[in-house]
Amino acid sequence: MDIEKVNSMDFGEFVDVFGNVIERCPVVAAAVWSQRPFSDADDLERHFSAFLDALPVAGQEGILRCHPDLAGRELQLGTLTAESQREQSGAGLTRLGADERLQLAELNAQYRARFGFPFVLAARLSDRAALPRELARRLQCPPEQELRTALGEVKKICRLRLADLLGRDPAPR
Amino acid sequence: MDIEKVNSMDFGEFVDVFGNVIERCPVVAAAVWSQRPFSDADDLERHFSAFLDALPVAGQEGILRCHPDLAGRELQLGTLTAESQREQSGAGLTRLGADERLQLAELNAQYRARFGFPFVLAARLSDRAALPRELARRLQCPPEQELRTALGEVKKICRLRLADLLGRDPAPR
Numbered sequence: 001m002d003i004e005k006v007n008s009m010d011f012g013e014f015v016d017v018f019g020n021v022i023e024r025c026p027v028v029a030a031a032v033w034s035q036r037p038f039s040d041a042d043d044l045e046r047h048f049s050a051f052l053d054a055l056p057v058a059g060q061e062g063i064l065r066c067h068p069d070l071a072g073r074e075l076q077l078g079t080l081t082a083e084s085q086r087e088q089s090g091a092g093l094t095r096l097g098a099d100e101r102l103q104l105a106e107l108n109a110q111y112r113a114r115f116g117f118p119f120v121l122a123a124r125l126s127d128r129a130a131l132p133r134e135l136a137r138r139l140q141c142p143p144e145q146e147l148r149t150a151l152g153e154v155k156k157i158c159r160l161r162l163a164d165l166l167g168r169d170p171a172p173r
Numbered sequence: 174m175d176i177e178k179v180n181s182m183d184f185g186e187f188v189d190v191f192g193n194v195i196e197r198c199p200v201v202a203a204a205v206w207s208q209r210p211f212s213d214a215d216d217l218e219r220h221f222s223a224f225l226d227a228l229p230v231a232g233q234e235g236i237l238r239c240h241p242d243l244a245g246r247e248l249q250l251g252t253l254t255a256e257s258q259r260e261q262s263g264a265g266l267t268r269l270g271a272d273e274r275l276q277l278a279e280l281n282a283q284y285r286a287r288f289g290f291p292f293v294l295a296a297r298l299s300d301r302a303a304l305p306r307e308l309a310r311r312l313q314c315p316p317e318q319e320l321r322t323a324l325g326e327v328k329k330i331c332r333l334r335l336a337d338l339l340g341r342d343p344a345p346r
Binding site for chain 2: 010011012015024025026027028029030031032033034035051054055056057058059061062063065066112116117
């Protein structure tokens with residue numbers, strides 16, 4: 001999909017296509033549409049990031065709270081969004097043993113209790129071995145730093161999902 | 174439901190219960206949870222309103238774009254949220270004749286083209302006779318004024334939905 005096609009969309013089409021690049025927050029795409037026309041894919045991505053950065057802290061925490069746990073209940077129940085399902089499957093989280101699931105469930109619960117939002121990580125850039133280590137590491141971080149880290153992961157997920165939709169290789173960062 | 178019950182909810186429960194008081198924008202409830210404890214129902218409502226007011230203009234437009242048309246395609250297709258379905262039914266919009274539907278479809282299209290967001294109205298405070306008149310009237314308003322009016326309707330819808338969930342009569346305003 002080229003940028004002219006993106007710029008030609010009405011807001012309904014735009015939200016249909018880009019509504020889940022920020023997980024379960026179609027309002028972000030609906031807001032970003034106000035910034036068209038976009039000069040290119042990077043410009044589009046910058047507007048998603050800028051919207052997140054401009055939110056008050058509670059709004060940024062709200063964005064995080066719309067994300068599912070990694071290897072959590074929704075993966076078990078099959079109620080993830082299509083994008084999350086693909087990302088968690090790709091990271092091997094559908095093939096965990098009972099011990100690994102239990103370990104992650106405990107770490108996720110500790111993380112939620114400590115920070116008031118779920119642990120968010122761009123699963124496609126990680127794997128089942130790295131995940132519990134990273135979760136345990138971030139669990140020790142100061143809350144303000146962890147909010148910034150988590151929001152950075154939201155932006156990585158956004159970049160990868162945009163790259164899928166626009167049919168291009170995401171530039172490594 | 175009393176306010177102690179609300180204040181005892183974790184963010185998952187809170188978003189499950191209040192996630193659609195702002196139509197299709199669970200991120201708003203997810204953000205408002207940061208402001209707990211709430212002193213009473215009015216305080217809870219004020220935090221929803223304050224979040225909307227603090228958004229940049231594009232974000233407020235985004236909130237509006239997450240709303241369905243009144244008597245529009247989604248009502249025909251049965252894809253409205255449960256809350257919108259009840260509200261549009263209650264206003265008599267499921268019993269329109271073909272001429273009325275066509276008239277509203279044309280006015281809705283003009284409104285979307287002029288303002289870049291759909292016509293939003295607290296349908297429970299209106300009816301099928303008043304709706305096209307109000308739509309035609311607001312179609313003539315200056316864009317900045319209309320954004321404020323539309324956001325005021327989002328807040329009325331929020332107040333009514335909160336009143337339903339908390340089991341109380343909404344105070345007239």
